[in-house]
Amino acid sequence: MNLLRGAVRTYAWGSRTAIADFTGRPSPTAHPEAELWFGAHPGDPAWLETDNGETSLLDTLRDDPEGQLGASVRGRFGDTLPFLLKVLAADEPLSLQAHPSARQAAEGFAREDRLGIPVTAPNRNYRDASHKPEILVALEEFEALAGFRPVEESIELMRSLAVTDLDPFVNLLVGQPDADGLRALFTTWITAPQPDLDVLVPAVIDGAIHYVRSRNTTFAAEARTVLELGERYPGDAGVLASMLLNRITLEPGEAIYLPAGNLHAYLQGVGVEVMANSDNVLRGGLTPKHVDVPELLRVLDFTPASDDLIRPTITRDGMELVYETPAPEFAVSELSIDGEHLGHEIDAPSRHDGPQILLCTQGSTVVSAKGGSVTLNRGSAAWVAADEGPIRLAADTPTKLFRATVGI
Template identity: 80%
Template structure:
């Protein structure tokens, strides 16, 4: 046994979950393929075909992860077909598109979670760069100050990500020196951004992604808060543990902060440079009072948290029914017995259950305060 950065619960061919059945272990991928309508339901099959449209992950970032973005549906199909025609193996390290699906995603923080996500409004970025008082940044400040919109952000990001390595080797140390001086000054307004610069610069010396981090929103999520990342959103998870729910895809375009393949032209093709401000999502309490719902526009998935406590403890309760599709239940606190039509299972912290479309609805019994992340198909 050893620490894992990601734990996948789903039916993606790259790493399907395994079901514990009376007949032994069976992959969820094979289970769905053998009986798609029974497992997914007729309505889900008619919308998405014979494959589970979402993927659940538990993500544990002990150190900053790569700077990356995901393609739109159209870009994913075109890119996948293009790389298939070129004969690039699916497992090749220089493969960008491992499936023909887009990958919108939501991350819900289980504890304090730190991230970079979405391009910060240009005026705020100009203010940050000026606060670092680095003369080498002056040309770039002038560029963005003169064109403070998505086109300006595209021009600046492109300049940095395509700069010759000797230029990067001069600019990055100068920016880091400015960040050190800023932190020492105790001014505080951009303390989190400056400290992130220093951390990234230490871990990824000479990486243009360190400069790119200057352009992104620095986000701190409290437990229970979330961020939704649509296609083209440049982001990097810095530290923390969270539950991710996404379309069933493994398509990633990296932009730095990684030793893995970085395809700059393809990344620039998919990025959305529209500035984003308030990206934090907070759940809404459903009318029954026990379900916290995170609303996103993604049709492939929906996520909520079932909270069992107080007078509900020790009693059999019906889980709210949103629709008749499949569910993945992930226990993140406490313990509960999940009763479905054909079977029951005890879920403890860190374990998950697959509930097929023809096995719901479900009932729950918990003797201690319990939280279950429920992943379903979007309504």
């Protein structure tokens, strides 16, 4: 078992304070810090702290796949850690995006390889051959757009804005209030000529301004989102698309699960993300980066998703809060040490074989296993190899650990 130093990723939408404060470093930072990667993705692996200095987790897995991953995980996923854990800090909205299914990712990666597109090229869609289901658990209030909302709600929202230019699109949905209608409307907007968008988007923004001023609360969050996105991305079809998506506010500890084909955009907040070990993103707007509309349309799932379908089931097993997902690559839970458990060494529940990454989000604890022990404070993480067996925890103050391991 070793302390694990995450790899910081700097993107324009990140925060100059959140990740630095979380890891106990000086802030504000020189550049916005968007993500902190704890995993073995070739793009930015984390680093193990050893007696001989730091070593890449990716290299450690290559040198000792059996001991680090275990026979069961190797049999299912080869010599690759199948999941990636991140801390995400968004001060500004991320791009409107979706992730491919396993079949789509494999086909897309092979196709772009045949075309000779370098894997690091900015116009590359598929940087690996894996799908990317993911779960995000909020560490603070977190705002997001995720999944197409029920059609009748989108109709009501657009009518509430009282924008005459929206009438033909409202009528389209009224005449076809299902996934096919959503596909037709979204396709119309995302492929619209820029002069048309330069008329429609400002009209919708004006409607949102009037709605907010009316102090009507039914769609207040949606209207404010239209205004925020319209200010940052004037003339972008993603501003219109936001009216078709579920507008979600997560409180700390709440989560959303995003399967393949789910159109989404994180808006603001800090959370823990766990996903399949992939960096495949298909963007649809709200970004200066590469947008491939035909490929996005090919992977999107337009089936309306109510809020309760997006939020995973959460169950409690003693000290462990388990976030249930169907993803075989990962399992996510939160271990809480408080009350009668304080001041004692306790056994953490053992639910799965294979390696674990533990991330401390509150307090401080000593984690012990066959390979020794480490102290985790807020913002620090540990790698527990498969051959190091069950773990024991000891804390004197209320402590929370996120645990990522391989799914069933």
